[in-house]
Amino acid sequence: MRKPTIQDVARTAGVGVGTVSRVLNNHTAVKDTTREAVLRAIADLEYTPNPHARRIAGGKSYTISILLPVVTTEFYVRLLDGLETTFQEARYDVAIFPLLDRSRLERYLGSHTLAYQADGLVMATYNLTGLFDQHRLRTQQPTVLVDAYSPAADCAYMDNVCGGRVAGEYACTLPGTLYAMWVETELDQLFTTRVFEDRRSGFCEALAAAGRVMKAEYVSSFDNLAARRTATRLLDEAELPCTVFASADLLAAALIDEALERGLRPGEDVRVIGFDDQPWAESRGLTTLHQPVEKMGQEAAALLLSRLSGHQGPARARKFSPVLVRRSSA
Known part of the structure; x- marks a missing residue:
C-alpha cells in the first residue's frame, strides 16, 4: 500500500491542502x-508528514535550538x-547545545553557529539579563528563557524566593538547631544564577519573621562526592x-546517607528538607519542595510556539x- 499524502488527508477532512498544513504547523x-x-x-x-518536504515547502527548518549549561543533571x-x-x-x-564552559558560550554569542x-x-537557567541588555544575544528568531527571568523576553521560571520562604516557614515549626546547605552558584564563573541566592533569600526571610536564626551554613558544589563531604x-x-534545609535534593540525599551511616534517625535526630522533589525523593522519604519542572518546560515551549505561529x-x-x-x- 502507498503511504497516504497530505492531499489524501485534505480530501478525507473535506478541506484544502493549505488548511491541513496550517493544522500541522499548529497555526492559530x-x-x-x-x-x-x-x-x-x-x-x-x-498519515506521517514528510519532514524534508515540509522544510522545503515552508522555507523553515522546523527545528528548535536549546542552549543549556549541562545535560547531566536530573x-x-x-x-x-x-x-x-x-x-x-x-x-x-x-537540537540541544550544552555550553559547558565560557569559551563555548562566547563562540555562540560571537558567530552564526548552527544553533x-x-x-x-x-535558553535555560543561567542569568541572561545582562546579555540581553548588552544586545549580545542574537535574537532575530523568537527566543524564550526557561528557569530564568528577563523583562526583555518570554520566560517560564520558578519562584525560588517563594520556595525558600515555604521551606523556612516549615523549618521554624520543627524543634532543634537550624542549619542550611547551599549549592555553589557559579560554574567557571559563567552560569551565574539567582536560583540558590533566591532560595536562601526566602529562607532567611522566613527565619527572621519567626525570630529564628541559623546555627551555621554550608556550601557544596553540585556533585555527589562534594555533597557527602559537606x-x-x-x-x-x-x-x-x-x-537542615538542603537547597537541592542531591544535598539532602547525601545528608540522609551520612546520617544513616552514623546510626542517626532521619526525621528525629536530623530532620532534612530538600528542594526539587526528584523522581526518587518519595522512595527516600524526603520532605522537599516540589518543582513542576516538566510543566515549566512545556509552558516555555508553548510560549515559543505561539511566537512561531x-x-x-x-x-x-x-x-x-x-x-x-x-x-x-521531616
Missing part, C-alpha cells in the same frame, strides 16, 4: 471544528522532557537534634511556585 488561524476534522483524518489514515533531563514533548507534538525537531539557524531558541562536616559540627506583543512571563511535600525525613 484554524477553527476548532476544522482542526478536529483534520486531526481525525490524520489519525484514520495514519533537573535538566526533566526540563528537556517537558520541552521536547511539546515541541514534538507540534512536529518540531529539537542560530533554527526557527526558535530556548554532609560529613555538618554532622561533625551539628548540635542534635537539628533541622505569529503572536505579537510584549514579553510574557509564566511563574511557577514550588509546593512543600511532607514525608518522613
Whole structure:
C-alpha cells in the first residue's frame, strides 16, 4: 500500500491542502471544528508528514535550538522532557547545545553557529539579563528563557524566593538547631544564577519573621562526592537534634546517607528538607519542595510556539511556585 499524502488527508477532512498544513504547523488561524476534522483524518489514515518536504515547502527548518549549561543533571533531563514533548507534538525537531564552559558560550554569542539557524531558541537557567541588555544575544528568531527571568523576553521560571520562604516557614515549626546547605552558584564563573541566592533569600526571610536564626551554613558544589563531604562536616559540627534545609535534593540525599551511616534517625535526630522533589525523593522519604519542572518546560515551549505561529506583543512571563511535600525525613 502507498503511504497516504497530505492531499489524501485534505480530501478525507473535506478541506484544502493549505488548511491541513496550517493544522500541522499548529497555526492559530484554524477553527476548532476544522482542526478536529483534520486531526481525525490524520489519525484514520495514519498519515506521517514528510519532514524534508515540509522544510522545503515552508522555507523553515522546523527545528528548535536549546542552549543549556549541562545535560547531566536530573533537573535538566526533566526540563528537556517537558520541552521536547511539546515541541514534538507540534512536529518540531529539537537540537540541544550544552555550553559547558565560557569559551563555548562566547563562540555562540560571537558567530552564526548552527544553533542560530533554527526557527526558535530556548535558553535555560543561567542569568541572561545582562546579555540581553548588552544586545549580545542574537535574537532575530523568537527566543524564550526557561528557569530564568528577563523583562526583555518570554520566560517560564520558578519562584525560588517563594520556595525558600515555604521551606523556612516549615523549618521554624520543627524543634532543634537550624542549619542550611547551599549549592555553589557559579560554574567557571559563567552560569551565574539567582536560583540558590533566591532560595536562601526566602529562607532567611522566613527565619527572621519567626525570630529564628541559623546555627551555621554550608556550601557544596553540585556533585555527589562534594555533597557527602559537606554532609560529613555538618554532622561533625551539628548540635542534635537539628533541622537542615538542603537547597537541592542531591544535598539532602547525601545528608540522609551520612546520617544513616552514623546510626542517626532521619526525621528525629536530623530532620532534612530538600528542594526539587526528584523522581526518587518519595522512595527516600524526603520532605522537599516540589518543582513542576516538566510543566515549566512545556509552558516555555508553548510560549515559543505561539511566537512561531505569529503572536505579537510584549514579553510574557509564566511563574511557577514550588509546593512543600511532607514525608518522613521531616
